Amino acid sequence: MTQSTYPRSTIEFLIREGNVQVLLLKAGELHGHFCPFLALGVRAGLIAMRALGVQENPGMEDVVAILECNNCFSDGVQVVTGCTFGNNALIYRDVGKTAFTLARRDGTAVRVALRAEFVESFRSRLPEEANALFRKIVQEHEEATPEERARLTELWTEASFRQLELPEEEVFTVQHLRIEVPPRSRIFASVRCAICGESVMETRARIRDGQPVCIPCARDAHYRLDGYGISVEG
Ligand SMILES: [Zn+2]
Ligand SMILES: [Zn+2]
Incomplete structure (x- = not known):
């Protein structure tokens, strides 16, 4: 299929190539900024697509993603897996874990989650300047100068791409499992x-x-x- 009839051909080519850097650039187009959890969502999406052997996902609910959080991670998962809020292949469980499960209709599934040790040590591995600016601008919504905002963007972008280099086993747990997949959506009048x-x-x-x-x-x-x-x- 060509790009004109199959819009995910580039993304799926990048998945086959394992090109996580360019997948993160793609995810940034949706997400609006580069941040570490977007990068982790991209990685988790890539791990699950490869582990489940999904070559193609035209967003028709043959493959679904069951997400356990709505943070930046979620957008990385949506871009890479093609399971989105709008195509009903994204199922949201409000349980507050940075984790998701990719499943086929037959119930074969792969769950990828951030390791607790990784989450707990996450901030301490970022530069202190990045943490301080993040607290001020994003967490506390305090006034910041344009220079401070630009600096946070720069540091956050660097931190985002650094997440791509960490050894997979330090960051994620990956489980193969069998689940009950919720029924396909219906078109209502x-x-x-x-x-x-x-x-x-x-x-x-x-x-x-x-x-x-x-x-x-x-x-x-x-x-x-x-x-x-x-x-x-x-
Ligand atoms: Zn973000
Ligand atoms: Zn009305």
Whole structure:
């Protein structure tokens, strides 16, 4: 297949070649910046794709990724595996572990997780300047000069590419397992909200006075995924 009909041909070529540096460049296009956990997600994705022998993933749920976190790692996994939030091949479990499982429909699967020792010693292996700027700008959301922001970007980019060189067995645990894969997604009909007039997936509409109404118009509770995990809103 050519690039014009198969958009993942370059990424899958890079996976076959084991070209983790260029895969990280690709992941950066989605993620917006280079950071260590993006790099670790790219590595984890590559390990799982190779261990499960996935040559091609056109995003039709024949292969699914079950993610256990929504941090920077997740974007590396999405780019390399091709299992994404939008193609329904990404299944999110809100358990807060930097880990994911790549599975085929028949349940054969590979789980890749960061080792606890690696996570615990992670900050101490970064330059102190990078840690200090990270605390100030990202963690505490404090005011920073453009020079400080540029310096953090530079240090973080270096740290990101350095993650690619660490021995795999120091960073990850890799397990082959058999799992129950959730069913394929369905296409649901849409209905029109009687209040705002927007189209809404039938299974998400509420009935008010016998009419379908969307959740915001019904002011009904629903789940929300954000940087704190999944919570109920409303
Ligand atoms: Zn990031
Ligand atoms: Zn509405």
